Amino acid sequence: MISYITLGVSDLSAAKAFYGELLGELGAKPLMDMERIVFFGKSMAQPMLSVCVPFNKEAPNPGNGNMVSFSPGSKEQVDALYQKAISLGAHCDGAPGQRIPGKFYGAYVRDTDGNKLCFCHFG
Incomplete structure (x- = not known):
């Protein structure tokens, strides 16, 4: 049902490096890399995450209550992704x-732009 989710960022190069390293842990990679937006995923046929400099060139603003959640498959992998994100400059939330x-x-x-991310395991 979901094609992709987009997070606004202030520095596309920094966001590309952060999400490239972080999502690489889940087997994702940049699938489309254009002037102001990069799509990460395993394939164009599966849900993707994109990061972009807003089209209107205004500052990106994380929404209150908005969050993107990733399910890596185990509690241990949740811990590992959390630690990876922190090592890449994210802040604990x-x-x-x-x-x-x-x-x-x-x-x-929270990434360096304040976007909230969750790593979770059900069960």
Whole structure:
């Protein structure tokens, strides 16, 4: 159902490096790299994440309540992606941990533009 999600960024080169390293851990890579937008994913037929400098050239503003969540497949991989994001310059917005006993394990970060990301495992 979802084709792609876009996050606005202020520095496309920095965002490309951050998300390239981070999403590479999930097997994703840049699939389309254009002047002001880069699409990351495993294939054009699967959901993608794009980062872009806003079309109107205004500052990117993360939305209140907006978040992109990634499911890497295990609690250990949640921890690893969280640590990877922090090492790439993200800021902690909720350390890895069990949020709903036996049902939801998650970790939260904010990228350098303030976009909120979640790494989670259900079950």
